[in-house]
Amino acid sequence: MSPDLFFQYLFAGITYGSIYAVVAIGFNIIYNATGIINFAQGEFVMLGGMISISLLHFMPLPLAIASAVALTMLIGAAIEILFIRWLQSPSVMRMIIITIGISILLKEVALHIWGESIRSLPYFYGNEITTFSIGSVHISPQVVWVILASAVMVAGLNLFFKSTPIGREMRACSANRTAALLCGINARNMVTLSFMLSAGIGALAGCVMSPITYTQYDSGSALALKGFTVAILGGLGNSGAAVLAGILLGIIEAFSVSVVPLAFQDAISIAILLVILFVKPHGLFGSGDAARLKDF
Amino acid sequence: MKRSIKCLALGGAACCLALSTMLAPAWAGTVKVGAIFAVTGPASFLGGPEARSAQMIVDEINKAGGINGDTIELIVKDTAGHSEKAVSFAKQLIEEDKVVAIIGPSTSGESMAVKKIAEAGKTTLISCAAAEVIVNPVAKHVFKTPQKDSFAAQMIFEEMQRLGITTIAITAGNDGFGKAGKAQLEKMAPTYGVKVAISETYDSKATDLSALVAKLKSDVSIQAVINWSVVPAQAIIAKNMRQVGWEVPLFQSHGFGNIKYAQAAGVAAEGIIFPCGRLLVVDQLEESNPQKARLVQYKSDYETKYKEDASAFGGYAYDAMNMVVEAIKKGGNDRAKVRDAVEGLENFAGVGGMFSFSPADHNGLTIDSFAMMTVKDGAFILYQGK
Numbered sequence: 001m002s003p004d005l006f007f008q009y010l011f012a013g014i015t016y017g018s019i020y021a022v023v024a025i026g027f028n029i030i031y032n033a034t035g036i037i038n039f040a041q042g043e044f045v046m047l048g049g050m051i052s053i054s055l056l057h058f059m060p061l062p063l064a065i066a067s068a069v070a071l072t073m074l075i076g077a078a079i080e081i082l083f084i085r086w087l088q089s090p091s092v093m094r095m096i097i098i099t100i101g102i103s104i105l106l107k108e109v110a111l112h113i114w115g116e117s118i119r120s121l122p123y124f125y126g127n128e129i130t131t132f133s134i135g136s137v138h139i140s141p142q143v144v145w146v147i148l149a150s151a152v153m154v155a156g157l158n159l160f161f162k163s164t165p166i167g168r169e170m171r172a173c174s175a176n177r178t179a180a181l182l183c184g185i186n187a188r189n190m191v192t193l194s195f196m197l198s199a200g201i202g203a204l205a206g207c208v209m210s211p212i213t214y215t216q217y218d219s220g221s222a223l224a225l226k227g228f229t230v231a232i233l234g235g236l237g238n239s240g241a242a243v244l245a246g247i248l249l250g251i252i253e254a255f256s257v258s259v260v261p262l263a264f265q266d267a268i269s270i271a272i273l274l275v276i277l278f279v280k281p282h283g284l285f286g287s288g289d290a291a292r293l294k295d296f
Numbered sequence: 297m298k299r300s301i302k303c304l305a306l307g308g309a310a311c312c313l314a315l316s317t318m319l320a321p322a323w324a325g326t327v328k329v330g331a332i333f334a335v336t337g338p339a340s341f342l343g344g345p346e347a348r349s350a351q352m353i354v355d356e357i358n359k360a361g362g363i364n365g366d367t368i369e370l371i372v373k374d375t376a377g378h379s380e381k382a383v384s385f386a387k388q389l390i391e392e393d394k395v396v397a398i399i400g401p402s403t404s405g406e407s408m409a410v411k412k413i414a415e416a417g418k419t420t421l422i423s424c425a426a427a428e429v430i431v432n433p434v435a436k437h438v439f440k441t442p443q444k445d446s447f448a449a450q451m452i453f454e455e456m457q458r459l460g461i462t463t464i465a466i467t468a469g470n471d472g473f474g475k476a477g478k479a480q481l482e483k484m485a486p487t488y489g490v491k492v493a494i495s496e497t498y499d500s501k502a503t504d505l506s507a508l509v510a511k512l513k514s515d516v517s518i519q520a521v522i523n524w525s526v527v528p529a530q531a532i533i534a535k536n537m538r539q540v541g542w543e544v545p546l547f548q549s550h551g552f553g554n555i556k557y558a559q560a561a562g563v564a565a566e567g568i569i570f571p572c573g574r575l576l577v578v579d580q581l582e583e584s585n586p587q588k589a590r591l592v593q594y595k596s597d598y599e600t601k602y603k604e605d606a607s608a609f610g611g612y613a614y615d616a617m618n619m620v621v622e623a624i625k626k627g628g629n630d631r632a633k634v635r636d637a638v639e640g641l642e643n644f645a646g647v648g649g650m651f652s653f654s655p656a657d658h659n660g661l662t663i664d665s666f667a668m669m670t671v672k673d674g675a676f677i678l679y680q681g682k
Binding site: 002005008009011012013015016019108111115116117118119120122127128129130131138140209212213214216218219222223253254255257258261262263265266 | 554
């Protein structure tokens with residue numbers, strides 16, 4: 001393989017990986033606060049893209065994205081308050097089934113509002129064919145935006161969870177809900193907040209990736225599946241690890257194309273995931289001790 | 297006494313009269329037509345416009361007083377793209393609703409699943425799906441309106457011969473349309489002296505294809521790419537090819553005939569060559585074109601009513617519904633007569649082309665139903681060659 005081709009695959013892999021990673025981060029927040037996987041996470045990504053595209057008719061791009069993120073956060077909060085908040089100590093399985101139901105509901109609503117056609121935001125910089133060239137290797141500026149967005153998200157979340165009072169309260173709820181309640185933390189509000197936060201992050205992800213992947217009412221589920229894989233691969237609950245795992249998975253997928261037909265791409269990535277989970281059941285960067293304290 | 301009898305008789309007569317006028321509309325009756333479309337689900341880009349187009353015709357006809365005084369009732373069933381739902385809906389329409397004919401389904405897989413049921417129920421089925429196997433071999437009651445896939449492949453290869461292209465790559469979505477098209481292309485390529493260097497399928501939900509493009513580009517013998525799919529990936533592949541500065545011609549299937557895909561690919565769509573029905577370039581057609589009046593009517597009616605671009609997909613159902621209407625005019629509410637009337641249609645100007653059915657041909661179109669097109673300044677135009 002020539003060096004040029006090697007780097008072209010590498011950058012293709014980073015493109016895939018950054019998309020997976022940016023979706024995976026959203027899974028981790030709700031997992032951290034509630035111990036459940038929110039299967040409607042992909043729909044938050046779709047909603048962010050769709051709302052920003054619709055708002056773009058009335059306002060400039062940065063404002064449209066900011067409003068889409070804010071609106072999706074409100075939707076996230078509304079969903080938590082309507083469907084989850086009033087449940088008396090729900091089981092993990094029940095909450096997961098509820099999120100699957102919400103995912104279907106959001107998809108159908110989106111189909112009725114936006115129809116079945118594909119839409120996309122314009123490229124933030126340049127147009128569809130603008131690329132930065134490094135030697136003979138080309139990379140789209142939008143990919144840089146996606147990587148930048150995931151970097152900012154990871155850094156911001158770390159800061160939020162480690163050094164703000166609310167962030168610490170959320171972590172306390174996740175570590176031990178009863179103890180957190182005894183310390184006077186309102187655990188229900190923390191769960192609402194985690195839904196808002198992950199909805200906002202999903203929406204931002206949906207906006208930055210929309211020019212690359214396009215947005216359609218049902219584009220969320222496929223993205224969520226990959227994002228979920230990556231979240232597990234990195235170790236649930238760890239956003240930095242999700243980014244590394246995402247880029248790793250993307251690169252593996254890209255290079256797999258060079259040796260086997262593209263149709264086997266997913267089979268390869270899932271096979272690798274299985275192997276890793278056999279060897280390291282808590283993900284590449286997860287800790288076994290911490291995982292034993294969780295429900296699953 | 298006499299007087300009271302007279303009164304009674306008068307009253308009775310009046311009653312009869314009143315009753316008869318009340319019953320009159322019921323005697324004229326309704327003709328039921330079934331429609332099986334994938335209005336939601338992954339094939340909703342087909343089923344959505346199809347259901348709306350068919351409903352539009354029915355609304356217009358009923359508003360104008362129906363056919364020979366009969367109103368038409370269109371019963372639309374949404375399969376969400378599932379064959380098993382299509383099968384149970386077809387049975388329900390034939391056995392319970394007693395429809396005179398069925399239009400749809402939207403996809404080839406569903407149409408093949410329903411084919412036998414229409415045959416067994418002796419009910420005309422006009423499919424809106426592309427695969428050739430739907431009407432080949434011919435089944436007595438099964439017709440289809442979209443152009444054959446093989447016409448599209450044939451046009452692409454003929455254009456390649458003109459351009460002197462001998463080595464190509466084929467990419468296709470892993471859905472029914474992509475797989476059937478890929479097989480067709482691989483089979484036909486040798487007859488046109490074209491060698492297929494690489495042939496790949498991608499997931500229909502693919503979000504980026506730059507690794508695939510890197511692989512294709514590394515084979516320097518490839519002079520052109522044919523992409524065959526109906527999913528957003530057809531805009532993605534165009535974008536990824538131009539991003540790495542790969543300037544070989546990109547041919548697409550008739551599945552690209554939706555301006556949304558060209559808009560999504562933006563400048564990367566410029567120069568894509570693909571065969572499609574003439575609906576997309578209706579403004580550029582000459583007045584003498586026999587299809588022109590029908591195309592203009594469909595486009596303006598649909599776009600005024602639904603405030604969205606008319607697509608070739610909706611056109612498939614528009615043609616199917618118009619054929620059924622034409623057949624009901626001749627055969628009334630009689631399944632056998634309606635079937636014969638559909639098979640007897642000749643030089644029927646549709647959105648998809650000029651249809652002439654015969655007992656041996658239940659598609660009724662020739663290769664002229666396609667025209668070669670390209671994208672220029674974000675719009676579809678007739679392709680004039682290089």
